Amino acid sequence: MSLLELEGVHKRYTDKSGERVVLRDVSLRAEAGDLVVVWGLRCSGRSTLLRVAAGIEPPDGGVVRFDGHDLISHGERLLGGGIGYCQKTLRFADGQSALDHAMVGLLSRWVSPTKARSLALEALERVGAGHCARMTQRELSSAEAMRVALARTLALKPRLVAIDEPVKGVELIDRDPILSLLRSLADEGLTVLASTGESTGLSQADRGLILGDGELRGAPPPAPATVVPLRRGIERQASG
Amino acid sequence: MRSPVNWALLGLIIEQPSYAYNLAQRFERRYGEVLPLSNIGHIYTALGMLGGRSLITEIPGTRAGRQPKPHYRATALGVKEYRQWLVGQVGEDRRRNQLFVLALAALSNEPEQVLEVMAGYEQAWLSEGMRTPIARVHDAAADSASALLSRLTEEENRLAVGAKLEWIEYARQELKKLRGLVRRA
Numbered sequence: 001m002s003l004l005e006l007e008g009v010h011k012r013y014t015d016k017s018g019e020r021v022v023l024r025d026v027s028l029r030a031e032a033g034d035l036v037v038v039w040g041l042r043c044s045g046r047s048t049l050l051r052v053a054a055g056i057e058p059p060d061g062g063v064v065r066f067d068g069h070d071l072i073s074h075g076e077r078l079l080g081g082g083i084g085y086c087q088k089t090l091r092f093a094d095g096q097s098a099l100d101h102a103m104v105g106l107l108s109r110w111v112s113p114t115k116a117r118s119l120a121l122e123a124l125e126r127v128g129a130g131h132c133a134r135m136t137q138r139e140l141s142s143a144e145a146m147r148v149a150l151a152r153t154l155a156l157k158p159r160l161v162a163i164d165e166p167v168k169g170v171e172l173i174d175r176d177p178i179l180s181l182l183r184s185l186a187d188e189g190l191t192v193l194a195s196t197g198e199s200t201g202l203s204q205a206d207r208g209l210i211l212g213d214g215e216l217r218g219a220p221p222p223a224p225a226t227v228v229p230l231r232r233g234i235e236r237q238a239s240g
Numbered sequence: 241m242r243s244p245v246n247w248a249l250l251g252l253i254i255e256q257p258s259y260a261y262n263l264a265q266r267f268e269r270r271y272g273e274v275l276p277l278s279n280i281g282h283i284y285t286a287l288g289m290l291g292g293r294s295l296i297t298e299i300p301g302t303r304a305g306r307q308p309k310p311h312y313r314a315t316a317l318g319v320k321e322y323r324q325w326l327v328g329q330v331g332e333d334r335r336r337n338q339l340f341v342l343a344l345a346a347l348s349n350e351p352e353q354v355l356e357v358m359a360g361y362e363q364a365w366l367s368e369g370m371r372t373p374i375a376r377v378h379d380a381a382a383d384s385a386s387a388l389l390s391r392l393t394e395e396e397n398r399l400a401v402g403a404k405l406e407w408i409e410y411a412r413q414e415l416k417k418l419r420g421l422v423r424r425a
Contacts, residue, residue, distance in 0.1 A: 039366070041409055172395065176375040183374060199402030200395075202369035210366060212409050213416075217359070218366060 001068050002029040003191050004053060004160055009062035011048055022048050023059065024214030030193055030207075032159065035186035037202050038195045040211035046195035047164050049211060053193055054085040054162040066160065084158030088165055090145050092137040098148045099124065099133040105156050116155075123155040124148070127181060143174035147181070160191040167201050175200050241293065246286045247325050248275055250318055253296055257313035260284060287312060295321060351419035358415065362408045369401035 011023035022045030030036050040046040051057040052064060055071035064071040066083055092101050102120035107113065124130050129147035132140060140148060146166055153161055166182060167175040183204050186192045194201060202208045209218035241247070252258075252266050264283045267275075277283065290296040295318035302311040314322070340361075347353045375391045 037370075039369075039405060041406065179374045199369045199405060200398045202366070202401070203372045203374045203398065205370045208366045208370045210362065210405065210409075212412065217362065219363065 003032050003034075003067055004028070004030040004193065005063070005065040006053060007063045007065075009052060009059045009064060011045070011052060011057075011059050021214045023052065023216075026062070026211075026214075026216045028053070028209070028216060030160070030191050032191055033186055033189045034206050035183060035192045035204070036194070036207045036209065037205040038193070038209045038211050038216070039199065039202055040195070040197065042197060044211045045214060046197070046211050049216070050162040050164050050193060050195050051085070054083050054160075056085055081156070082159045084153035084156055084161045086149050086153040086161055086163040086166075088146055088149055088168060090137055090140075090149055096136070097133060098129065098135050098137075098140065098144075098151075101137075101148060102151045102155050105152055109156070119155045119157075120151065123151040126154060127151045128177070141171075141174070142169045143171065143178060146170060146178055150181070154185075158190070160193065161185070162193045164195050165197065165201075166194055167196065167198055172200075176203075179203050241289065243286070243289075244275055245277065245282060246289055247322065249283065249286045250290055250295055250314060250322050253290075253312050254314040254319055254322060257299060257311055259302070259309040259311050260287060261309075263287075263312075290318070294318075348418075351415055355412065355415055355419070358408060358412055362405065362412075365401055365404045365408065369398065369405070372398050372401070 006026055006028040009023050009026040010021070012019055012021045014020075026049065028036070028049075038046050038049060048057065052059050055064065055066065058072050090101065092098075099117070099120055102124055103113075103116040106116035106119055111119070121130070121133065124133055124147075127147040127150050129144055129151055132144050132148055135144070137145070150161075150163065150166075153163075163182070166178055170178060179201065182192050182194060186206070194205075196202065207219065209216050211217075248271055249263060249267060252263055252270065256266075258266070260283050261280070264277065264280045267277060267283065287296070291298070291312070294315055296312045297315050299311040299313055302309060344354060344357060347357065372394050375394065
């Protein structure tokens with residue numbers, strides 16, 4: 001059983017111009033410690049895929065499971081628990097600092113302010129944004145804003161992080177440290193599912209996938225190794 | 241002069257005038273598998289070619305001694321032509337891209353086959369993108385010229401992967417339309 005499983009997922013939107021299929025029979029699996037990156041053009045549906053995978057948006061068809069649980073019926077409970085969804089767009093309240101922002105998710109789950117502050121600071125340090133704790137949104141660079149957004153998600157100790165466009169709008173020279181951070185989080189056992197519209201975001205991913213015309217393409221995950229029971233071999237040897 | 245080895249060698253001489261054996265060693269360090277040398281004789285041939293075109297010249301007095309090591313330096317013409325060659329690489333990239341599309345046209349009667357080739361091509365570029373290393377955090381003190389060179393190379397590669405993936409996505413859409421037309425016909 002994989003940590004995250006999408007099977008035959010369909011998703012379509014209807015607007016003035018008609019119906020648009022954004023996910024067409026999409027299947028995806030991710031294990032603990034995987035860094036999976038989905039590349040796609042603008043409006044390809046990569047953000048939708050992430051929201052569906054994180055249980056934020058229900059699919060029109062197919063199955064989404066996290067740790068064996070159907071996300072369609074358990075989504076609300078798992079989001080913020082086992083699953084973290086990180087979008088880059090930060091919306092601090094007036095006068096709010098990065099630390100306040102990183103504490104929001106914890107406080108909304110009735111974690112005590114002292115504990116929330118400690119966990120948020122730990123998360124900010126982990127993502128290399130400890131120095132941003134007192135900064136307001138306007139004082140953050142785009143790379144720092146990404147780190148703060150990630151800290152807010154990580155403070156909740158998820159097992160899977162779905163992160164939308166981690167390097168979008170980030171200066172070319174500041175992208176690698178963010179990619180390196182995502183790689184290190186995956187190496188520590190966190191499952192990272194990222195979307196990207198820039199090929200830079202694919203670097204060192206365990207699996208790269210392409211979303212286009214509603215189809216998810218790319219190399220399938222390696223098949224689990226066939227386990228041959230040792231005992232049977234020994235028995236055969238003994239009987240031979 | 242079409243051989244990239246000759247141009248690469250000229251670049252090394254511009255960077256630092258030297259003698260054949262040292263140039264061969266620097267060539268292998270710099271270009272490695274990107275531009276493999278068949279043997280050191282290749283360097284002597286290239287030096288002859290560059291000298292014959294007055295792109296390099298022997299430094300006077302370096303042929304003396306029991307073990308003469310003639311050193312070479314680039315001429316003003318050599319530097320000028322080298323710079324022109326570098327800019328001209330744009331044309332090389334364009335020719336390479338054209339070659340792929342023209343060769344693909346051989347399968348145009350079978351859109352399904354073209355789409356299969358495109359799928360393989362897409363996968364190859366995707367793998368290339370994933371293989372590209374993440375540059376280490378910049379450390380001004382330890383940031384040597386070779387580290388900078390490596391970062392620049394990788395960044396160009398990553399951006400090229402993006403451009404290819406976008407082109408493939410566009411081509412797939414067009415090919416799907418073509419397949420529809422062929423089926424209707």
